[in-house]
Amino acid sequence: MDRLRQLYREMLLIRRFEEKVEEQFRAGELPGFLHVAIGQEAVAVGVASAMAEGDVFASTHRAHGHALARGSLPNELMAEMYGKVEGVSSGYGGSMHLYDVARGNLGANAVVGGGLPMMAGAALAFKLRGEPRVAVAYFGDGATSIGTFHEALNLAQLWTLPAVFVCENNHYAESTPSHQQLPITDLTKRAAAFGMRSMTVDGQDVEAVHRAARRALAHARKGKGPVFLLAETHRLVGHYVGDPQVYRPKGEQQELRETQDPLERVRPRLGLTAGELEAIDRDVVRMVEAAVEFARNGTDHRPEDALDNVYA
Amino acid sequence: MPELSYREAVRDAMSQAMRRDPDVFIMGEDIAEMGGSMGVTQGMLAEFGPERVRNTPISEMAIVGAGMGAAIMGMRPIVEIMYEDFLTLGMEQLVNQAAKHRYMSGGQVKVPLTLRTQGGAGWSPGAQHAQQLEAWFCHVPGLKVVFPSTATDVRGLLWSAIFDDNPVVFFEHRTLYPLKDDVPDELEPIPLGKARIHREGDDVSVVATGRLVHESLKAAAEAESEGISVEVVDPRTLQPLDEEALVQSVKKTNRCVVAHEAVTRMGFGAEVAAMLGEQAFDWLDAPVERVGARFTPIPFAPVMEQFVVPHAEDVLQAIRRTVGRG
Numbered sequence: 335m336d337r338l339r340q341l342y343r344e345m346l347l348i349r350r351f352e353e354k355v356e357e358q359f360r361a362g363e364l365p366g367f368l369h370v371a372i373g374q375e376a377v378a379v380g381v382a383s384a385m386a387e388g389d390v391f392a393s394t395h396r397a398h399g400h401a402l403a404r405g406s407l408p409n410e411l412m413a414e415m416y417g418k419v420e421g422v423s424s425g426y427g428g429s430m431h432l433y434d435v436a437r438g439n440l441g442a443n444a445v446v447g448g449g450l451p452m453m454a455g456a457a458l459a460f461k462l463r464g465e466p467r468v469a470v471a472y473f474g475d476g477a478t479s480i481g482t483f484h485e486a487l488n489l490a491q492l493w494t495l496p497a498v499f500v501c502e503n504n505h506y507a508e509s510t511p512s513h514q515q516l517p518i519t520d521l522t523k524r525a526a527a528f529g530m531r532s533m534t535v536d537g538q539d540v541e542a543v544h545r546a547a548r549r550a551l552a553h554a555r556k557g558k559g560p561v562f563l564l565a566e567t568h569r570l571v572g573h574y575v576g577d578p579q580v581y582r583p584k585g586e587q588q589e590l591r592e593t594q595d596p597l598e599r600v601r602p603r604l605g606l607t608a609g610e611l612e613a614i615d616r617d618v619v620r621m622v623e624a625a626v627e628f629a630r631n632g633t634d635h636r637p638e639d640a641l642d643n644v645y646a
Numbered sequence: 647m648p649e650l651s652y653r654e655a656v657r658d659a660m661s662q663a664m665r666r667d668p669d670v671f672i673m674g675e676d677i678a679e680m681g682g683s684m685g686v687t688q689g690m691l692a693e694f695g696p697e698r699v700r701n702t703p704i705s706e707m708a709i710v711g712a713g714m715g716a717a718i719m720g721m722r723p724i725v726e727i728m729y730e731d732f733l734t735l736g737m738e739q740l741v742n743q744a745a746k747h748r749y750m751s752g753g754q755v756k757v758p759l760t761l762r763t764q765g766g767a768g769w770s771p772g773a774q775h776a777q778q779l780e781a782w783f784c785h786v787p788g789l790k791v792v793f794p795s796t797a798t799d800v801r802g803l804l805w806s807a808i809f810d811d812n813p814v815v816f817f818e819h820r821t822l823y824p825l826k827d828d829v830p831d832e833l834e835p836i837p838l839g840k841a842r843i844h845r846e847g848d849d850v851s852v853v854a855t856g857r858l859v860h861e862s863l864k865a866a867a868e869a870e871s872e873g874i875s876v877e878v879v880d881p882r883t884l885q886p887l888d889e890e891a892l893v894q895s896v897k898k899t900n901r902c903v904v905a906h907e908a909v910t911r912m913g914f915g916a917e918v919a920a921m922l923g924e925q926a927f928d929w930l931d932a933p934v935e936r937v938g939a940r941f942t943p944i945p946f947a948p949v950m951e952q953f954v955v956p957h958a959e960d961v962l963q964a965i966r967r968t969v970g971r972g
Contacts, residue, residue, distance in 0.1 A: 423750060433754050434754075440715075441751060441755075451710070451712050451715065451739055452715035454715060455711060455723075456718065485703070486707075486711070489703060642753065643749045643751075644787050644788055646748060646756045646811035646812050
């Protein structure tokens, strides 16, 4: 029960964090592009909570949740949104390039499918050195149509690499619905083409994701090869902040919000009173507010700092 | 001093690096049993085994990207892209990923990846197997670019590339593989970013890369018989470029020809000419002459292929042109 409450708290932190960055973005405080994953928190938390110390991951343009769930500090993440020296990528990355190597985050990626080959390579390094570590690649349904997906899965299966490919199927590639971009509905068929073991899970159920991810990671860690973990999920918001979502059928978003919110789904199972739930929320909101303060008061770069870090 | 071919020198650098450092391994298409499409990795499978000499599927994105991922995790992979034309397939992983992870992470990661490839005209392989694309990669901050022209250089520079902590794109010219050279008994690392003066001269500097180094040396010998003293400089590393060596040479000779096999337009030679214009304008007695391929794809028919790419005669004419000006 404590575990489940912890998972809930992490999901809530992601939700409040993303609501806040969205608010700050709309207020014109944050530069750049912003993509939130409101509705997909259970995938991030379920998978991250199953990972072990030393495991690594590559994320996507919708990365805040993946980073928070693996332990990156809200202060440092928020500071990155503001381009500050204290940010997780020291202000060189931004929302789409969150790193935190100490916590296994090898980078959020702004190119769809861009991080998959890297995870195959990280897994190859683990295998060559005999280290019991796993590399996890997050990507969406849209990425299953890009070449890096097919090349990386092919290589990983061919070489029995310790990798887990987590497909967050939110049924839209940016604005394009599944039926306009995918000739199949069951995406595990794509993994099956490589002879790869696959699992499908309700991505709105954090416990189910956690259990499935634990099995997938254990399989990979034991040297039995990679796993394709398909999480059926829903983005309860637009592709980007400000997206008018003209591509959504009327009423879809309302219905999803009422039936597919992962926070609502888990709440009845927590055994907490309304007052206790409120206390958690207050605590999380306080953390997020503190992160905004931290970020605003962070250190600005000198313009010429742009010349650093080009080469090692 | 032992004599090694350029091909053997590449192999020797990789083999010595693999003997010394268990983190070094090679992967690419057909590099194991077959020994590579150019025979460069022949015998390496027998010495190092299939874990460290890895045949890959035909997947350039995965070859580059997986090499990069292993590099970020602390290995020192050497990946081979069979023909540099196929680098276009791995371009996203090289340009958006390998070149930028260190920067985007604010310096949290290193990417000690060496990407070897080869190309060039001379065998009539046609438009998709004979390009010289090295200049493209010089335009990408975060990448280093090396293009050696002799066995000694290729051995010493490849060693430095393997042990460099950055992604290095390492170009080999196909027609140079059989070329022999007396190499030092012990492998001597050659630092990246240092030019080599192949021949000293007083009247004109020829800055040449790859196959054109040898064509330029032929042209210089011919020019000498005409009473023109030619200095031939090979930058060897294109990024970072040894600007100091090039500027010093031009300050001495006051004239310059840039020669490469890649197309002239928007090429490496244009950058060298601009750099010399900025740093040595007052010493130049004539515009920098450029020698390179004509602005066409590489044609198949040998007579057309040879027409499109430059030779010693083209370098010689450029030398005469620049010396002929005021």
